[in-house]
Amino acid sequence: MVDETAPLPTRPLAPAGSPLAGLSLDALRGTAEAVLIPVGALVATAVVFGIFVALAGADPLETYELMYRGAFGTWFSWQNTLQRTAPLLLTALCVALPAQLGLVIIGGEGALVIGGMCSAAAGMAMMGAPPWLLLGVMALAGMAAGGAWIALAGALRQFRGVNETISSLLLAYIAIALMNHMVEGPLRDPASLNKPSTPPLGEANMIGSIPGLDVHWGLVFGLVACVASYVLMRRTTFGFGARMVGGNVRAARMAGLSVAKLGMITCFLAGAAAGLAGMVEVAAVHGSANGSLVAGYGYTGILIAFIARQNPLAVIPVALMFGGIAASGGLLQRRLDLPDATILVLQGIAFVMILASDTLYGRFRVFQPRG
Amino acid sequence: MSFLRTHPNGALGLEAVGMTKRFGGMAALDDVTCRVSAGTFHALLGENGAGKSTLVKCVMGYYHADQGQIAVGEQERAIANPKDAHALGVGMVYQHFTLVPGMTVAENLVLSRTHVPAVVDWAAERKALEAFMAGMPFRVPLTVPVSALAAGEKQKLEILKQLYLKNRFLILDEPTSVLTPGEADEVLGLLRRMTREGKLTVLTITHKFREVMAYADEVTVLRRGRFAGTGKVADLTPADMAEMMIGAKEIPKGASRLATPLGEPRIEIAGLKALNDGGLAAVEDLDLTVRAGEIVGIAGVSGNGQRELVEVLAGQRPPAAGEIKVCGERYAATRAEMKRHRLCLLPEEPLRNACVARMSVAENMSFRTFDDPPNARGGWWLNGAAMRGAARELIQLYKVKTPGPDAPIGTLSGGNVQRAVLARELASDVRVLIVANPCFGLDFAAVADIRSQIMQARNRGAAVLLVSEDLDELFELADRILVMFDGHLVHETPTTQADIGVIGQHMAGH
Numbered sequence: 027m028v029d030e031t032a033p034l035p036t037r038p039l040a041p042a043g044s045p046l047a048g049l050s051l052d053a054l055r056g057t058a059e060a061v062l063i064p065v066g067a068l069v070a071t072a073v074v075f076g077i078f079v080a081l082a083g084a085d086p087l088e089t090y091e092l093m094y095r096g097a098f099g100t101w102f103s104w105q106n107t108l109q110r111t112a113p114l115l116l117t118a119l120c121v122a123l124p125a126q127l128g129l130v131i132i133g134g135e136g137a138l139v140i141g142g143m144c145s146a147a148a149g150m151a152m153m154g155a156p157p158w159l160l161l162g163v164m165a166l167a168g169m170a171a172g173g174a175w176i177a178l179a180g181a182l183r184q185f186r187g188v189n190e191t192i193s194s195l196l197l198a199y200i201a202i203a204l205m206n207h208m209v210e211g212p213l214r215d216p217a218s219l220n221k222p223s224t225p226p227l228g229e230a231n232m233i234g235s236i237p238g239l240d241v242h243w244g245l246v247f248g249l250v251a252c253v254a255s256y257v258l259m260r261r262t263t264f265g266f267g268a269r270m271v272g273g274n275v276r277a278a279r280m281a282g283l284s285v286a287k288l289g290m291i292t293c294f295l296a297g298a299a300a301g302l303a304g305m306v307e308v309a310a311v312h313g314s315a316n317g318s319l320v321a322g323y324g325y326t327g328i329l330i331a332f333i334a335r336q337n338p339l340a341v342i343p344v345a346l347m348f349g350g351i352a353a354s355g356g357l358l359q360r361r362l363d364l365p366d367a368t369i370l371v372l373q374g375i376a377f378v379m380i381l382a383s384d385t386l387y388g389r390f391r392v393f394q395p396r397g
Numbered sequence: 398m399s400f401l402r403t404h405p406n407g408a409l410g411l412e413a414v415g416m417t418k419r420f421g422g423m424a425a426l427d428d429v430t431c432r433v434s435a436g437t438f439h440a441l442l443g444e445n446g447a448g449k450s451t452l453v454k455c456v457m458g459y460y461h462a463d464q465g466q467i468a469v470g471e472q473e474r475a476i477a478n479p480k481d482a483h484a485l486g487v488g489m490v491y492q493h494f495t496l497v498p499g500m501t502v503a504e505n506l507v508l509s510r511t512h513v514p515a516v517v518d519w520a521a522e523r524k525a526l527e528a529f530m531a532g533m534p535f536r537v538p539l540t541v542p543v544s545a546l547a548a549g550e551k552q553k554l555e556i557l558k559q560l561y562l563k564n565r566f567l568i569l570d571e572p573t574s575v576l577t578p579g580e581a582d583e584v585l586g587l588l589r590r591m592t593r594e595g596k597l598t599v600l601t602i603t604h605k606f607r608e609v610m611a612y613a614d615e616v617t618v619l620r621r622g623r624f625a626g627t628g629k630v631a632d633l634t635p636a637d638m639a640e641m642m643i644g645a646k647e648i649p650k651g652a653s654r655l656a657t658p659l660g661e662p663r664i665e666i667a668g669l670k671a672l673n674d675g676g677l678a679a680v681e682d683l684d685l686t687v688r689a690g691e692i693v694g695i696a697g698v699s700g701n702g703q704r705e706l707v708e709v710l711a712g713q714r715p716p717a718a719g720e721i722k723v724c725g726e727r728y729a730a731t732r733a734e735m736k737r738h739r740l741c742l743l744p745e746e747p748l749r750n751a752c753v754a755r756m757s758v759a760e761n762m763s764f765r766t767f768d769d770p771p772n773a774r775g776g777w778w779l780n781g782a783a784m785r786g787a788a789r790e791l792i793q794l795y796k797v798k799t800p801g802p803d804a805p806i807g808t809l810s811g812g813n814v815q816r817a818v819l820a821r822e823l824a825s826d827v828r829v830l831i832v833a834n835p836c837f838g839l840d841f842a843a844v845a846d847i848r849s850q851i852m853q854a855r856n857r858g859a860a861v862l863l864v865s866e867d868l869d870e871l872f873e874l875a876d877r878i879l880v881m882f883d884g885h886l887v888h889e890t891p892t893t894q895a896d897i898g899v900i901g902q903h904m905a906g907h
Contacts (some may be wrong), residue, residue: 261778262779265779266768269753270756274753274754276751277752279711279713280712280713280750281735281765282712282731282732282733284731
């Protein structure tokens with residue numbers, strides 16, 4: 027949990043008896059700060075990444091133009107982007123939800139993988155059931171498994187004092203190893219020769235596309251989950267308690283709140299979101315659980331949540347941007363002969379810039395309320 | 398007494414003239430002048446927020462004054478940082494100790510020097526320190542670890558450290574707040590002797606009139622960032638100084654104690670044990686009963702387990718052993734229990750213990766009721782309009798100065814945060830009230846107001862547990878006074894028969 031005694035990015039004390047006027051303008055300043063600082067960090071990212079591609083022998087402007095085309099230039103690239111955005115929305119929530127309580131969970135990859143594996147196992151067990159029932163059970167299994175995985179990290183934090191950041195990261199490695207073991211052993215489809223996988227779900231049992239789009243329903247799940255998370259945190263008593271814990275755990279205890287319960291439930295919900303992403307990957311993209319689940323969506327989700335400043339609604343545009351970056355990777359590789367890892371370099375630079383920009387809050391006079 | 402810039406025996410005089418320091422649009426110091434003659438004991442008086450700390454921090458180089466000159470000794474000086482101040486012989490003793498507990502007195506002294514050689518010749522240092530100690534009016538054993546010293550000894554060591562660093566102008570920031578009355582008298586008496594001998598000049602920040610009257614030669618009073626008066630203590634009465642401090646404004650009269658019948662036990666603590674952050678027992682074998690209609694005061698020097706006791710009752714620290722009953726039922730500090738027994742808390746440092754700085758005033762005022770109608774519809778949906786409406790009423794009723802219910806509570810001044818918490822906790826008809834140092838750092842008017850609220854709660858039949866480091870407060874409010882020392886309750890007396898000397902001895906563990 028964050029150190030509640032650490033100085034918050036608060037503004038200088040308002041002089042006693044300052045007039046009521048100017049509050050709405052101050053709110054506007056606060057919002058401008060929350061938007062402009064990440065935007066500034068992304069501009070800085072673009073400059074540094076531009077230098078990087080220039081050193082790699084490519085023209086930065088051409089690179090950005092290509093990236094735009096690869097991500098949002100055509101209807102086809104838009105759909106490609108949206109397809110990749112879907113799991114990112116859910117894995118970003120896996121970070122953003124616990125962050126409301128001051129917990130830094132970075133093990134979304136593990137919850138996604140374990141959720142995908144368990145949903146595939148549930149699918150195997152339910153084979154022959156009507157598709158809606160089969161998919162429903164798969165989704166529940168994926169969410170329960172992913173939720174339990176992150177709740178485990180939450181429980182270690184609440185009851186044993188283990189740092190949740192480290193434990194969730196380590197649990198991700200265990201999840202990946204467990205998934206590999208299962209798909210190469212007990213759950214393996216004997217017909218999968220080159221790439222050990224669970225038995226295919228079959229075309230009829232897959233999650234289809236949203237009508238009129240070549241994008242699966244996972245996108246809708248992600249969008250609904252983001253909006254629901256926002257509503258949960260901002261408009262419900264549960265969210266109020268969670269924000270109290272996140273803001274000052276001592277005050278929350280003094281109000282008699284059960285910090286452990288709030289933390290466990292939130293961790294479960296976070297893991298459930300990532301687990302649902304795993305289920306969608308299985309039931310909408312791969313058709314079975316296999317090593318392809320370990321695609322780094324969980325880690326990109328961390329980045330997205332931080333750029334979105336842990337706001338579930340802000341996750342939506344940021345995830346879209348990163349979906350687009352991922353979608354443009356192939357084009358960069360083919361047209362500019364840049365290595366595959368270029369996109370990872372961009373993500374890494376963006377992460378560092380965003381973390382660094384966190385220190386800028388409260389430093390600019392323009393954004394401060396006027397006394 | 399004419400103004401003396403330097404005393405032949407070494408003491409330095411200091412003049413700060415026309416000091417102005419602005420933070421944003423607000424002047425924390427506005428054209429303040431303070432003259433401290435060499436070899437005097439000078440008190441700097443003022444309410445909280447009057448600018449005492451700001452003035453001293455400008456002198457020490459922590460802040461840079463926007464206007465004004467500082468002269469140390471014979472000439473005007475520019476003090477850019479605390480190092481410059483030390484180089485001129487100006488040192489400061491802070492409210493809280495700046496010693497390394499695990500190291501010995503000798504090690505702490507050597508460590509405090511600006512230039513410590515990479516390899517310390519301990520034999521030579523020891524000899525030099527012994528010679529230094531021999532020339533001092535008071536001594537602290539050199540080989541003892543600081544953690545084994547009592548608070549008074551530590552405070553003496555802090556002062557010795559400044560003398561060891563050859564500082565001849567000493568600023569003390571509320572130096573007696575961690576001491577028992579006896580220890581305070583000893584330390585202040587020794588300092589006064591040194592000023593009399595012309596070896597040292599002392600400027601002390603304080604709000605205790607008793608100490609000013611007994612030890613200070615001169616006093617400078619600040620009010621709201623401005624110079625409010627100065628004079629020789631011999632020519633002034635506490636009433637004169639109080640008037641300078643607060644101006645002509647009326648101090649609200651506290652609520653009087655009504656003769657109420659003692660009711661049933663509301664807080665029953667048996668055999669309580671609690672550990673501190675280091676895992677050591679901070680509270681041990683504590684038995685305590687508070688009945689309806691009484692205020693039980695707990696006195697003690699800070700750090701004797703009072704904080705941990707309050708934290709256990711607030712649910713911020715799990716008890717290690719023992720049983721707590723509230724209104725006859727076992728109590729585990731859950732929300733349901735607090736609501737059922739209408740148990741409320743006014744913890745010390747409200748921003749740290751009872752508020753979420755970045756949540757709004759209205760939200761902070763709803764911490765007790767956010768999940769009850771009308772703030773919550775169906776027990777689940779927040780009703781922001783209801784919260785804001787209730788907050789507006791409380792803001793008006795308790796005179797909380799805030800830009801509005803939506804301002805983050807962290808932007809309010811300390812006194813107003815305290816008022817907001819008070820409003821929240823006393824809004825319902827409280828039956829059990831736990832209070833810790835409620836008036837720490839507040840101005841006269843706020844103090845009188847808050848004390849009167851506590852007394853009114855008692856008069857309405859609430860059981861009040863008041864933990865305070867301020868004996869005056871305990872004597873004013875409590876029906877019974879208990880003294881806590883080293884995690885135990887060591888003394889109990891009805892306030893009407895209480896003797897401050899006896900209480901002081903128990904606070905010191907005798």
